[in-house]
Amino acid sequence: MGGFAMSTSSGGRTGEHVEFEEKITWYVVLCAIIAATGGLMFGYDIGISGGVTSMDDFLRKFFPGVYVRKHEAKESNYCKYNNQGLQLFTSSLYLAAIVASFFASKTCLKYGRKLTMQAASVFFLVGVVLNTAAVNLPMLIIGRILLGFGVGFANQAVPLFLSEMAPVRIRGALNILFQLQVTIGIFIANIVNYFTSDLHPWGWRLSLGLAGVPALILFLGSLLITETPTSLIERNEEEQGLQVLKKIRGTDNVTAEFQELVHASEVARQVKHPFRNLKKRNNRPQLIIAILIQVFQQFTGINAIMFYAPVLFQTMGFKNNASLLSAVITGLVNVCSTIVSVVSVDKFGRRVLLLEACGQMLIAQTIIGGILAATLHDSNTLGKSMAVAVVVMVCVFVSGFAWSWGPLGWLIPSETFPLETRTAGYAFAVSSNMLFTFLIAQAFLSMLCQMKSGIFFFFAAWIVVMTLFVVFLLPETKGIPIDEMSERVWKQHWFWKRFMVEDECELSKMEKGTAA
Numbered sequence: 001m002g003g004f005a006m007s008t009s010s011g012g013r014t015g016e017h018v019e020f021e022e023k024i025t026w027y028v029v030l031c032a033i034i035a036a037t038g039g040l041m042f043g044y045d046i047g048i049s050g051g052v053t054s055m056d057d058f059l060r061k062f063f064p065g066v067y068v069r070k071h072e073a074k075e076s077n078y079c080k081y082n083n084q085g086l087q088l089f090t091s092s093l094y095l096a097a098i099v100a101s102f103f104a105s106k107t108c109l110k111y112g113r114k115l116t117m118q119a120a121s122v123f124f125l126v127g128v129v130l131n132t133a134a135v136n137l138p139m140l141i142i143g144r145i146l147l148g149f150g151v152g153f154a155n156q157a158v159p160l161f162l163s164e165m166a167p168v169r170i171r172g173a174l175n176i177l178f179q180l181q182v183t184i185g186i187f188i189a190n191i192v193n194y195f196t197s198d199l200h201p202w203g204w205r206l207s208l209g210l211a212g213v214p215a216l217i218l219f220l221g222s223l224l225i226t227e228t229p230t231s232l233i234e235r236n237e238e239e240q241g242l243q244v245l246k247k248i249r250g251t252d253n254v255t256a257e258f259q260e261l262v263h264a265s266e267v268a269r270q271v272k273h274p275f276r277n278l279k280k281r282n283n284r285p286q287l288i289i290a291i292l293i294q295v296f297q298q299f300t301g302i303n304a305i306m307f308y309a310p311v312l313f314q315t316m317g318f319k320n321n322a323s324l325l326s327a328v329i330t331g332l333v334n335v336c337s338t339i340v341s342v343v344s345v346d347k348f349g350r351r352v353l354l355l356e357a358c359g360q361m362l363i364a365q366t367i368i369g370g371i372l373a374a375t376l377h378d379s380n381t382l383g384k385s386m387a388v389a390v391v392v393m394v395c396v397f398v399s400g401f402a403w404s405w406g407p408l409g410w411l412i413p414s415e416t417f418p419l420e421t422r423t424a425g426y427a428f429a430v431s432s433n434m435l436f437t438f439l440i441a442q443a444f445l446s447m448l449c450q451m452k453s454g455i456f457f458f459f460a461a462w463i464v465v466m467t468l469f470v471v472f473l474l475p476e477t478k479g480i481p482i483d484e485m486s487e488r489v490w491k492q493h494w495f496w497k498r499f500m501v502e503d504e505c506e507l508s509k510m511e512k513g514t515a516a
């Protein structure tokens with residue numbers, strides 16, 4: 001088995017340190033890249049809706065009222081796109097994904113991560129067909145709901161798959177391949193929109209139809225990849241789990257890691273109701289963090305920019321093409337900065353990236369808000385230099401987000417839950433992301449209309465809150481094997497350790513119960 005690096009990391013579940021031998025094999029990297037195309041589907045969708053909703057042909061067909069308003073000079077730019085139906089087009093996908101993530105947590109547990117990914121691609125493909133052929137609003141929205149099922153299933157299965165496959169030493173990097181593909185998806189979508197906006201009257205159909213490409217890649221690719229050893233062992237296929245572990249680690253010497261996985265799955269098997277178990281005190285730290293990190297990710301205001309960048313730039317007085325082009329630029333910054341995260345997250349750790357980015361995003365949001373407040377009062381356009389300054393600040397904001405809250409919102413929840421609550425706990429992370437993505441998608445244009453430039457100060461205030469959250473409540477998880485998090489992270493943390501005490505009592509009760 002080919003490998004391109006040799007690594008050992010410490011393992012051992014009760015404080016004793018056992019060495020894991022693990023090569024980083026090409027096979028593991030290939031599986032990770034294929035699985036991460038789930039992120040491409042999600043990202044393409046995020047990027048495509050903003051552009052499509054600013055295309056005249058699309059508006060004329062499905063939202064004629066908005067079309068008329070867009071071209072009336074008297075309407076304030078801030079309110080042109082304020083239409084609940086239009087926002088529902090963007091946000092219905094996320095509503096569906098909230099529900100889907102809970103179903104997906106069950107399929108992940110029962111049928112595995114791989115099958116859940118395949119289901120995701122099938123939902124997505126059917127949704128794409130409906131969207132591309134849409135002749136009326138219901139068809140469009142039903143298509144979006146199916147896409148939402150696809151996204152919910154993929155976002156649940158893919159990051160878990162990546163964290164479980166990864167050798168500890170590069171767990172952060174491999175997991176971030178998911179978010180990297182999200183950003184690539186957004187970027188490709190921005191470029192597609194830039195070209196299709198000139199194809200009248202069917203350019204929007206092409207934009208929506210091309211979403212089928214990543215879904216097809218995920219479907220075909222998932223036939224080639226393996227299930228994770230964790231999931232195999234969890235489903236009583238221990239022998240196969242052992243073989244897969246040997247294959248992905250590139251060595252036969254996997255006994256220590258295998259034993260840890262078997263132990264984790266034995267503990268997990270005693271838990272009959274993972275969702276009920278999540279309510280226990282000792283699971284609270286992971287759950288609170290998984291939810292908050294996703295809520296905060298959305299309250300950075302990222303999707304105000306991702307969904308509505310073209311609309312936002314038009315609000316600032318950019319012409320149609322200039323605003324689509326600016327969205328392409330921010331999309332590129334998003335991809336490149338996520339690569340920074342891939343190479344630095346396992347070196348500098350999670351907290352450093354999150355905190356640095358908070359400073360950067362706070363400055364950018366405040367400056368954007370300041371410029372808009374100062375210049376967009378009387379006229380509907382920014383001067384040239386101010387327009388450039390806004391685009392630069394949007395890039396500063398996006399880059400900070402892209403090497404921190406974007407990827408780590410998925411990474412941290414996927415690496416902190418013990419196996420017995422992992423899929424259930426992770427479903428809360430996914431659904432919180434979807435819920436708050438939905439809220440921002442649904443509310444942003446109305447908020448922009450009401451609060452005008454104040455909306456940027458609103459997001460800036462949240463960034464202050466999330467900085468405090470990281471400083472005081474978020475422990476570092478870099479380089480720690482997932483099944484040792486409880487010992488080495490939660491029980492050591494100044495605040496969260498009080499939640500873990502009960503764990504000991506319960507464990508000993510449980511052990512006595514099994515011994516009796």
Ligand SMILES: OC[C@H]1O[C@](O)(CO)[C@@H](O)[C@@H]1O
Pocket residue numbers: 046179182183186297302303306334406407409437
């Ligand atoms: O890259 C930006 C994108 O990343 C996400 O936060 C997902 O992690 C999306 O909500 C956002 O649109």
